[in-house]
Amino acid sequence: MEQNTQLWLFPKANTPTVTLSAGESMAFSFIECFDGKFSYEVWLRCKTERNVKLGLYVNAKTIYEKMVIAPTEDVCWTQFGCFQVVKGEHELIIRNNDDIDFTFEGALVTRDSGYIRCGVADEHRLEIIKGRNIDEVFAESGMKFSEEEPDDVRRDRIEMLMKQGFVERPDQDAAENRCRNGVPLGGVGTGKVELDSDGVFTGITVNNNFDVPLYKTDGSFFAVKCGDHARILQKVNYNGFPFPTVENIDFKGVFPTADLVFTDNDIPVGISLKAYSFLPNNDVKNCVIPAAVFDFTVENPTDKEQQISLMFSWENLLGTGGSMGLKSKDEGNSSFVMNTWNPGFTWSDRTGTYQKKNAENSITFGIDSTSENLMSIGDYTILCTDRNCRAKKSWKACDGKEFWNEFLSGKFTETDYVGTETGYGYIAGAICSDFTLLCGEKRTVTFILAWNMPNYFDYQGNNIGVYYSNFFSSSKQVAEYAAENKDRLLAATSEIKNAVFSSSLPEWLKGKLINDMFPIVTCSWFDKAGHFSINEAPTGMMGCLGTMDQRLACNGIYTNFFKDLDRMEMRLFALNQGENGSISHDVGFGVFNETPRGGSWSDLCSSFIIQVYKDYTYNGEYAYLEEMYERCKNAVKYQLSTDRDDDGIPDVGSGLGTTYDTYHWYGASSFVASLWLAELRCCEKMAEDMNDLAFAEDCRKKFIRAQKSAIEKLWCEKYPYGNYFISYNDVPNAKVSENCFIAQLAGAWAAKLLGLGDIFPKEMINQAIRTIYERNVTLNNMKLMNDETTPEDDRDGYGYTFIQYDEVYFGCLAIYYGFIDEGLDVFRRVYDATVGSPWNIVLTHFADGNRTGLPYYMTNPASFFIIEALSGFVPNLVSGSLRIDPNINENSLNLPLFSPKLWLDLDYEKSEYGEKFDLSVLRAEENVCFKNFTTECEKKVGSVFVDGQAVSFEQNGTIVSSDVLLDFCKNKNFTITVNYESEK
Template sequence: MRVLQGPKCGSLNKGGGGAGHDAGEGLPHFREVAFRGEFPIAHVALRDRSFPVEADLTAVSPFIPLNDADSSIPAAVLTYEIRNRSKQALKVSVMGNLTNDIGKAEGRTNKARRADGLQGLELSNPGEGDDDPQCGSMVLATPTGSAWVWPSWHDGRVLKFWEAVAWEKKWPPVRKGQSHTGTLGVDMELEPGEAATVTFILAWHFPNYPHWRACCDDGQPVTWKNWYATKWRDAWAVARYAGKHLPRLTAETMQFHDALFASTLPTVALDAISSQLSILCTNTCLRLTDGTFYGFEGCTDGSGCCEGSCTHVWNYAQALPYLFPALQRSMREADWANSMQDDGFVCFRMPLPLGTKAGTDFHPAADGQMGTVIQVYREWLVSGDDDWLRTIWPQCVKALEFAWKYWDADRDGVMEGMQHNTYDMEFYGANTMMGSLYLAALTAAGRLAEHLGESERAAEYRELAERGRRFSDEKLFNGEYYEQIVNPSAHEPWPEDLRKRAIDHGVDDKFDTWPRWQFGKGCLSDQLLGQWYAEMLGLGKLYDSEHIRETLQSIFRHNWRPDLSEHFCSLRVYALNDEAGLLIASWPRGERPGYAFWFADEVWCGIEYQVASHLIYEGFVAEGLAIVKGVRDRHTGQQRNPWNEFECGHHYARSLASYSVLLALSGFSYSAPEQRLGMAPRVSTDDFRTFFCVADGWGSYAQSISKKQAKLSVEVIQGALTLQALDTALEGRAKVSARLDGKAVTVEAVAGEKGLRLQFARPVTIGAGQTLSVSVR
């Protein structure tokens, strides 16, 4: 017998009492294991020279871009291929065990169930009613007809299970067991060299989500229904749906996998992009009763961590708006509906349950609030939904113009006020971390205002952005990067309670007129956060283009550490020893404050991805990929889980910034209102392929370039894509022809902003399974 796992690794000391039993320690395992993680698919190969059987596991949870319903199924599918490597016929049993830990012990029920083309082990607990957080169900099922179920072991100890498998004459045992653990098994007979597969569906259903703090009058936690509980009544219904649609769910998930991994992006980039998409399938994320997407910052072993779809953390996340844009829009709608005051003050943590109005007893986050304005523009570009834009536009205006109340009270395009931010403290005075986001928000909102016919407002936003740009280039740029001009009185215009919160931090012990937690002459890694957004969304240069390039090079020169052995970090240590990492800040010109903001010496994966992709946008590809490689070299599975980049909790949302690496390397741009797609690859330009996804469809773009001809193709795998123009980085070619599934399409080449624009005579709709092919000579 073998546990279908590789040998135990990591610590062999659990609390001073030995190795523990969390992973079947003490039982025979396969001696060799190889894991290949290509999210949303995981492959595990199990080998053992002393055992006659080898096993290969393919694990998948449905993940299909634009199909947020099927991608939210609370189920995982495990398919084992079992091969007889011996020279004689074998009888093999594959068994899966599941323990009923639902609610209180006295309410737990284990039973065998055969229905709907499935056989399975069903575990449940009704709790004390339909609204009890302790009620729920789990199912381990298989479509294999010859499967058997042992609902409850005689004894909960693994030893007794092991003995029963070895010695029971009647199998499965007929005696009623008392344990909360049961087994689902499949028997097979294999000739020498023969292989067979068995599929297990693991489904769960816990309908009621309890609030982690808020309680009802009776002291019980406030609860609401998980979205999936409105679709399926229990775990068996989930398993039945998954089983019924398994071929389609698996095929469409594999389509996404294949399209993504067919990309010619560097391997380390693909690893970063794909691995962190897994965050969307963890306890960091959930869907509320009406389907609204909600995110913690991360999650601990037993709960969410730092609640509220925190705007200053999710500011960095770029995967959701492209892969599941409807969910991204639901986040924005709910946030502003529940967190915004009449004057535009936005609490950066949305309260729950839905409908709870946020208070004003803590600072609004300047970076998060400006980011949400930019995101409205992004969501409009991705979807082209004018009705949605008009509905949310009044709140967008409020969110932006709130800056004029405290952050930019003199309306000069510069945030001199006190700015709470993602470092969990307040920066006083002008700086480009918040300032660039402000300029990007003004620029994006100006374009939206122009589109909506509000030309005066658009002109005002543009003029403010220009004034802010001039000030920053003249006063903040020091020849290498942008500094902070500390304004010790920045807190004074704010309400008394928020002033007091700020004053309570105390003063710096080197610069005695400064409050604590400033950076002054420091080089901040995400000082160009708004410009990063501007690159992704085509907003242009917010500052002098040479200043931007010099700043990015300075960030890499001063903050990148290929070896952290000599680095001092007294707070949270996320990278150490000979590992590489990007520091959040450094002081290459000296004058580090005595109480610099406390996270300055740390290494955060999400900021590393943000800086890496921005470097790539500016042509510093090698430097950007070096940072990406530094992140992924720390997450190889030896010391850190490759699918768990953490910060304040596991599966930290900021690491979803990794998707921007795909956008940067491919030079992706898109405008649904203009029906325009753009690609300007920065790697493998002569033979390039990449995945793309927008609100109406997803697929692959490819180009092959020789001296005589450039061949371009846009393949839509699911959905549809309507184009009036295709922007390229091609130069010096003018003869162009196009075909859609073999039929000629009229197109001409015109000079675009950064290369040739291929303009179609009339909009071309590429349907699912179709390919638009273009030849440029």
């Protein structure tokens, strides 16, 4: 039985529309036929002139009581809700919970669907793509397709995609909620191979197919033979031959490493695997190594010796690939796959694939091809560091019976198969290490997978190449370099992880922080000329590079760990700045653009300026400020030009959106206003350092005026549940929204991050944080958060949230202002909602916890900002001030403090007598020293000591500042003690 992916609840042939009166319901029944738990989405085709509140109920359970359907200009498909069910019969009810009639022309359940009992599921095949049908999308991209694709045509297409590896399951394409996900192994801009908890290689993009991954292969796996028993080291088998799988795998993934322990009753030896790739701090050459390393440890706990064969097989995938911006250049081998609501174009022609032995411990994979799809043409190498190996140069990947029997026999025969696309005649090659383990003996065997795919084409058809080609000319060279340097590079790669895991953070948060770094590999583009950028959402965003608004929330790891890459992308944004001063949303869709383009959103300018200031102060490099300063000033001028009502705040509205592009705000927006205030503080400081005193004074005046306008227009004290800044207020046009928006104080977070103080009176910010937590986090027992909540307790718009923004713009903000538990609660909610797929976390989630859109999202490293929030760490190498102001409920804290030029280990203790800061250097560049230490104390301070020596200090309110030299190049440890004044 094949499972449908779209099921029509309605319309029926004789019922073109349905109108639900106030309080009226409509019920549907359906059957889920498959074992498992499946996510469903409900879509409604409708047009409304005002917000309409609907209820969604499944099996008598309330999913949404008052989901708001927002007004639309025309009839279109609107996503109504999401729920999960298991195998069995279910009832779905849609009820009008408003006081007006609601008319809709269609209702559809989509994604993991069963069989509908009413409707015409077999006759309708409409793909829902955010309000557009699939015809429109394919018309834009030039591919012919019809919503009436017959079932047999679709079935054949999906079967072909499964054979080629683009689809894992037969019941649909490759929707992001269903595809496998593992730890990505690879380098920056190299593509990657993921290793998942079943031991499966998946999410493979080594063929420069960044937006069209391969999710399965028949011939890529590890295997072990011990005595007469053999297993592939996977829990599932894709091959046409029934390879026996291992019974159990204990898996722990901490990017970019995966640790697996394999157990099976018929395999008496202990087998463990550490898989990893290289990401050493700010070491560009060694961050772009296109390789993955697999260190196996085999131990014999028995009382007799064991004969072991450990094997690595890899399928030759050359000739297979795809893109979201380019169709196949060859005739007859093109298709498409739906990973999200946008199609990815696929191609596959493995005709002419072959392997050659370099030695018994090394095989190189190649292809003799006339294909013009050069992105998929290159070479791979698999290598074993053990010299006592035997190689199987080629075997038929579609049926492993002959190959498996040879593995069991202990001897490979010589075969020289050549791959074909016809009949999916794919081939693979394997290396096997044979050895004897004595009683109690342990042995390590290392396999390496390397790739070399030198041709990468942007969406304009230009061959821009790959950056690693500047260092390597073949996969064999890569494999040998990795083998020679793996221990050194693994140690360097592990420094960030080791620092975080040595801290006092909760275990779940330690793992979350490190795994949230995955976009540096999964999302990165890095061409041969040295253009670097992060793809906003591979498989979803059509090659959107950079995304300045998202960058604000996630730039921390790039500034601190990959400074050179960070500046490469920022300089691209500088080149893309519009002639009117506006900052572009991105640096190109599928192309590295280097000409002025600009944008319209005000928050893009704020993001750019805040990041320039952060880089400048964290690195203390005046030359960088000189390079960017005029661009920052021009961005401010552009923003002022959008102030339509002369209130000192850049406006939003028609043609002037924000990063929250699904929300339609007008006039003064609390989100934009808060960022504008933080930005003005940055500009004032930069202007002073540039001796541009007139602009500095102008920024001070603009700050005062904008702050006054924001409070007058946006501060709300009328509701009993609390005070806050409303979403927007467009006074001239009488448009106002008193909704409570979760990121209304994003700029307050940015100001705290950079040590720029409070952008609003502190008590106002405290009141708003309390209200946001109640309205946008805990209201109605939400599992996640809701971006915008109405005064009537409804979830405005779609009832979803951008979870990465929530972590920073609310979670970190709350921690800075002493709401520690509330801030950590946001992070924990995100963790709980995403822990099942930590290396493919999407942007948008519904408040009930269900994920909705944009996979592999770039902003996941946002979570790293919690370190600054908890520690109050502000390293300003321009002013020479080091600020550490821990925000914790406990009396002690151990945290790593990261900045581009200095990593510290902070060991903090607080008692009734004072506070102690033990600072130890983890990493320091030359000339890293501070001349001032600042912290915040609620109590009166009596003395300050540095390494046992009393030093002078000043206390202004709660701010304690001491002029003291902290030269971290000369001294690796400092102990700073702040003693409270005796109350006697």
